[in-house]
Amino acid sequence: MxxxxxxxxxxxxxxxxxxxxxxxxxxxxxxxxxxxxxxxxxxxxxxxxxxxxxxxxxxxxxxxxxxxxxxxxxxxxxxxxxxxxxxxxxxxxxxxxxxxxxxxxxxxxxxxxxxxxxxxxxxxxxxxxxxxxxxxxxxxxxxxxxxxxxxxxxxxxxxxxxxxxxxxxxxxxxxxxxxxxxxxxxxxxTMPIDIPEPPKDENGVVTDSLFQYRYYINHFFDNVPLDNPAIARTPEFDKKFKDFFNNALLQSPDTVSRYADEFIRKVEYDEELFKFVVHYLTYSFETSKIMGMDAAFVHMIENYYMKDKTPWMDSTSLANVTERALRMKPTLLGNKAPYMRLHDTTGTKFTSLYDVEADYTVVYIWDPDCGHCKKENPKMVEMYDKFEDKGVKVYSVGNPHENEEWIKYLREHPEMGKLINVSDSPKHPDYFRTYYDVHSTPVILLLDKEKKIIAKKVGVDQLEQIIERELTKNRS
CATH class of the missing domain: 2.60.40.1120 (Carboxypeptidase-like, regulatory domain)
Structure with a gap:
């Protein structure tokens, strides 16, 4: 587990x-x-x-x-x-x-x-x-x-x-x-929006394929009295508001963050409505299963919680959620992966993540006592075998600070030797657990040639699909 x-x-x-x-x-x-x-x-x-x-x-x-x-x-x-x-x-x-x-x-x-x-x-x-x-x-x-x-x-x-x-x-x-x-x-x-027909040329061909979608988004709240704070105390507003951010909008962190800011500006006149909106969006972004949405969570914390706009938060809760965002930020999609320089099983040979020359580098942080890791490890080796000749390497990081169990596992599973196996130790500590937000294992990230993060929080099966897609994209 x-x-x-x-x-x-x-x-x-x-x-x-x-x-x-x-x-x-x-x-x-x-x-x-x-x-x-x-x-x-x-x-x-x-x-x-x-x-x-x-x-x-x-x-x-x-x-x-x-x-x-x-x-x-x-x-x-x-x-x-x-x-x-x-x-x-x-x-x-x-x-x-x-x-x-x-x-x-x-x-x-x-x-x-x-x-x-x-x-x-x-x-x-x-x-x-x-x-x-x-x-x-x-x-x-x-x-x-x-x-x-x-x-x-x-x-x-x-x-x-x-x-x-x-x-x-x-x-x-x-x-x-x-x-x-x-x-x-x-x-x-509760009323749906009436969406007009898109513009067409003299031959009846639609000239703006996104017209109806833009109209839908821009007029979504036409029938919602945002200037009435009572809406916070209705299930109708709750449904409308959540439907907009969870379904109507393109689920990308940049998009939802931009619309979150716009919406919050419209309701910040009322403390209760402001709290309702800010809390829900923050919680929704943090718990989203969509890859990369943690950037929207970090955006909310940095722009509202860390700027003293949430007076209802006590100091302990505020400190906890701030720390959570700060741990997430280094590994947001598009960022360069945090630096790591870890040693092998002998404790004498060090390999930096940035020394790994590959078109794609998989950062794989795992624990020998983790049940899920034990299921993913053989899959990771199979994935490596499949893509090794296509420029993919795996920087395999043992999570235990004490190395005995990690070394024992690698000896019992020699097939793992195909990967770049590294870890830290009490003698040579590293802060990768903080920078890579390791609150559970396994942790998988996919980096491009420049070591920019292009995928994260995925299983090996999904990782294979992403690599296939990246390889296809680069061939075209």
């Missing part, structure tokens, strides 16, 4: 949440529930896609659940948590004094609202959507039965398309006619 010393950024997520409180002016929300008495009801607030308890009450004998307090209930999306548990959403804007009434047997269909325009609009819309969902479900069932009747099937499909158009028209109308209504803004965040 691979040895791991990974410091997980998510450990201090609790610091972020603990600093988020719901406080300020008073509130009073009444929920009348038919056929439900003497039950405990919770009011939970969203932060992103997660729910946190904000208040609790007991339903009176008259079926009334009353939530009230002297502190502020910040604008956002909340949920009534009924026994079961059953969750029913409720919106809170700048006027948190309203009444709602419903029958628990059909909460949404029977919902009545007094004193809250945003909830009235929102629940009218949900009722409309539920009706349309039922219509589409029935049509889909008919479509299954009409699979052999193409004319009938097309007619059903047209009806489904018409319903979707009705929903889209309703969404656009609500947002256009009620731009400042919190309910309309929440609905707007």
């Amino acid at each position: 691979a040895r791991s010393y990974f410091y997980c950024f998510s450990l201090f997520f609790s610091i972020l949440i603990s600093s988020i409180t719901v406080q300020g002016q008073s509130y009073k929300i009444s929920l009348k529930l038919d056929a439900l008495t003497d039950s405990t009801i919770y009011l939970a607030n969203y932060f992103g896609s997660k729910l946190y308890y904000a208040d609790t009450t007991v339903v009176s004998k008259k079926g009334v659940a009353l939530f009230e307090g002297d502190e502020e209930l910040k604008a956002g999306k909340y949920a009534f948590v009924l026994p079961g548990p059953k969750l029913y959403e409720v919106l809170v804007d700048d006027d948190p004094f309203f009444e709602m009434q419903a029958d628990t047997s059909n909460f949404i269909a029977t919902m009545e609202v007094k004193g809250s325009d945003c909830n009235q609009l929102y629940y009218d819309y949900i009722k409309f959507i539920n009706v349309k969902k039922t219509e589409v479900t029935e049509l889909n069932e008919k479509l299954k039965l009409a699979s052999e009747d193409s004319t009938k099937a097309e007619s059903i499909k047209e009806k489904i398309i018409k319903i979707n158009e009705q929903v889209s028209a309703r969404q656009k109308s609500l947002l256009k006619d009620n731009p400042d209504n919190w309910g309309a803004q929440v609905i707007g965040m």
